[in-house]
Each structure stands twice: as structure tokens, then as C-alpha cells.
Ligand SMILES: [Zn+2]
């Protein structure tokens with residue numbers, strides 16, 4: 113009797129898995145359109161075991177942080193924090209990641225994770241994208257294993273023996289790890305969309321201690337943020353703050369303070385107790401920066417021992433995926449014939465990298481996203497009389513003379529969207545371009561379709577793209593007006609007052 117109950121129980125427990133083993137496998141689909149799985153970017157909400165969402169910082173945390181940080185302002189502005197104040201800064205920063213924190217091995221507390229459920233039906237014949245989400249904090253190998261299970265499930269559900277994969281942002285990392293680990297047997301095509309698979313400089317530079325925080329680019333970046341908000345008042349405010357020099361003056365002080373935190377080891381300490389424990393974020397470190405980053409985060413033999421399991425994990429990603437990204441891309445092209453890379457340009461990165469004015473989609477640099485494009489600095493050109501780096505019989509230089517795609521890994525299969533931000537238009541051009549690449553009979557390139565040449569421009573409503581031409585390529589900067597001139601005068605005065613205040617504080621603290 114006991115045995116029967118055991119068997120019944122096992123069968124009942126297996127029930128949720130049944131669709132995987134049963135159904136469609138014996139009903140192959142001959143629609144000719146393999147299902148498309150979209151491996152989403154970082155951002156799925158993470159929940160604890162009781163179903164409460166875990167957040168790095170909600171409104172009240174931010175208010176509390178600002179309140180706690182106010183007394184530190186004189187020290188920050190003069191760039192001279194005392195040891196106690198420096199500790200306080202780290203303590204405040206710690207608070208931000210409390211609830212999302214991982215253990216020394218890079219594992220999450222039991223019960224935490226994303227709420228991702230398998231769909232029971234998918235509209236794959238219409239090329240509808242099937243989303244896959246994962247816990248972005250964790251080891252990409254763990255997420256790739258879950259992706260593998262999902263791919264197998266979708267194959268069975270749809271009756272196809274292969275799926276198309278499109279990775280978006282961090283999703284390109286999980287997707288590439290999947291390809292390294294499980295190969296191409298189940299894969300009919302691969303697209304890297306706004307991808308972080310060649311490294312994300314803002315993170316890479318922080319982990320390897322290479323940031324140069326530029327006061328000037330910080331101001332230029334905030335101006336860009338204001339411009340993208342499309343509010344004339346905000347743009348007037350930020351432009352006046354920047355052009356008056358006040359912003360640079362404030363940042364100069366704060367950034368000197370940040371440098372001191374760096375020199376004194378506070379940032380390293382923050383790293384190993386917080387985001388430095390997220391194997392997912394370690395996968396953003398560029399291949400070339402990895403050794404320096406490990407040396408910086410774990411400088412002593414004690415730390416190397418304490419974090420041995422984590423170091424082994426992140427090194428595995430470095431050796432088995434990061435080192436082989438190009439090789440895997442080449443295999444994807446040979447084995448599936450359907451590949452593509454999509455990236456944005458025309459925006460500044462957050463100004464925390466050692467390379468300033470890099471072209472980007474505002475989050476990831478275009479050079480990395482495209483795997484090799486030659487890019488002019490934001491606002492500049494490749495120079496008069498510029499000649500394409502690799503002569504392959506096609507023109508690969510953008511009409512605005514800012515991008516040379518001939519140095520890309522796939523020069524004929526990489527698309528660039530000017531003013532394209534780090535976002536994904538699931539119902540419009542993003543999905544359409546993806547379907548074109550995956551569903552066309554012959555290999556789809558930047559020369560196949562007049563609607564999707566190599567260089568595109570995002571329209572102002574951000575809902576569509578058009579081929580980039582000299583005629584539709586206008587600057588997206590807003591115009592400043594009367595409000596700007598008034599504010600500019602006020603901020604110039606404030607800059608003088610602040611300069612005086614900083615000199616006094618500095619003298620008093622000596
Ligand atoms: Zn089908």
C-alpha cells in the first residue's frame with residue numbers, strides 16, 4: 113500500500129512537468145517559422161519567499177539616503193572627507209543593496225527569485241516573441257540552464273525541433289552562455305540586440321578601478337538626460353547649470369571626494385560586500401579587464417580564500433564564454449545562417465568610464481554592442497576624407513560620417529539606430545527587423561531590404577525608425593530660451609558663492 117501511495121504521489125508531483133514529455137512531440141509543426149525566444153535584459157522583479165518584491169531603492173530609501181547624506185555635503189563638496197565620514201558614505205551605499213544582497217559564493221537566500229511562468233500557448237506562426245526572464249544577480253550558467261529547460265519546453269509545445277534566439281542587453285550574456293554550454297542543435301538563428309556580451313564599460317571600469325569621473329562629461333550627460341525628457345523647462349535648467357560652470361564646480365568637489373574613497377580602499381570594501389558578489393554583474397566586465405578587476409576586488413590572500421567559490425564561478429564565465437564570444441558568433445553564422453546584431457548610437461554613456469564621449473545607446477557603448485564598429489566621439493565625425501577601414505566592396509560608413517561598420521564582426525549583418533536608446537520596441541520595428549532576419553528565405557543583410565539599411569534613425573516619437581539620410585539627420589538638442597538666460601546668471605552667481613564657501617570650509621577643516 114505504501115508503495116502505491118508513493119507512486120501516486122510521484123505521478124501527482126510530476127504532473128506540472130507532463131506537457132514537457134507528452135503532447136506535441138509527435139505533432140511536428142511545418143509552418144516554417146521556428147518560435148522566437150527573447151532573452152530579456154536585466155530588470156525582472158525579484159521576490160522573496162513570501163512573494164514580496166525586493167528593491168534596491170524605493171522612494172523612502174532614497175529620501176532617507178538623501179537625509180543621511182546631507183551632513184556629509186561640506187566634506188563632499190570640498191573633496192575632503194574624514195575617515196568617519198567616508199565610512200558613513202559606504203554605510204549609506206550599503207543600505208541600497210541590503211535586500212538584494214547575495215552570500216559570499218554569489219548565491220541568493222533560499223526562496224528568492226523571479227516569478228517566471230511558462231506560457232501554455234504561444235502564437236509562434238505570427239512570429240510573436242516569447243519572453244524569457246531570469247534572476248539577473250546570479251551566475252549566467254545557472255540562468256543558461258533555465259533557458260535550456262525553457263527552449264526544450266517551447267520546442268515540445270510548438271512542435272519545432274529548433275528555436276530562434278534573440279538576446280537583448282544582459283540577455284545576450286545569458287544567450288551566449290547557453291550557446292557555449294548547449295551548442296546549436298536546437299538553434300535556428302541568433303540575434304544580439306543592444307548587447308552587453310562584449311562588456312559594459314560603466315560596470316567594467318568600476319570593477320577594475322579604471323573610472324575617471326569627469327566633471328565636464330557629468331554635466332554634459334545630465335544635459336542629455338534633460339534633453340531626452342523633452343521638457344523645455346528641465347532642459348533650460350540643466351543647460352544653465354552646465355553652461356554656467358556651477359555643475360562642474362559641484363562635481364569637481366564630489367568627484368575628488370570619490371577619488372579619496374577609492375584611494376583609501378572604501379570602494380573596494382563596498383564592492384566585495386555588495387554588487388561585487390553578483391556573478392551576473394561580473395559578466396559585464398570586459399574580457400581584457402577581468403584579471404585587473406579580480407585583483408582589485410580581492411586584493412588579499414584572506415579575501416581570495418573567503419571568496420574562492422565566487423572567484424571560481426566568475427572565472428568560468430570569463431574562460432568559457434567571454435573568451436569565446438567571437439568563436440560562438442562565427443559558429444552561429446555558419447551553423448544557422450541567420451544572425452544579426454542591432455545597436456544604438458548618438459548618446460553619451462553615464463560619465464563613469466575612463467573613455468569619455470564614447471558613442472552609445474546611453475547604457476552600452478556602440479563599439480561593444482556592435483562587436484567592433486569604428487566610432488567617432490559623440491558630437492564628432494570620423495574626419496573629412498575618412499576612408500573605410502576594411503574595403504569589402506560595400507560602403508559601410510554612415511551618412512553622418514560617425515560610424516564605420518566595416519570593422520564589425522558581421523559587417524553586413526549589423527544594424528545601427530541613431531538616437532536609438534537602450535530599449536526594445538516589441539510591437540514595432542525591433543520585432544519586425546528580428547522577424548526579417550529569422551524568417552527570410554535567403555540570408556538577410558543590410559542590403560536586402562530598403563526599409564532596413566545598415567544605418568537607421570529613430571523618429572522623435574521613438575516609435576519608428578527610418579533609413580538615415582542627410583535630410584532627416586537633425587540634432588535632437590532642444591533650443592534654450594529666456595528662462596535659460598535668467599537661470600544662467602543666477603547659477604553663475606551661485607558658482608562664485610559656492611567657490612567662496614568651499615574655500616572657507618577647506619581652510620576650517622585643515
Ligand atoms: Zn510552426
Ligand SMILES: [Zn+2]
Nearest residue numbers: 504506523524
Ligand atoms: Zn560588406
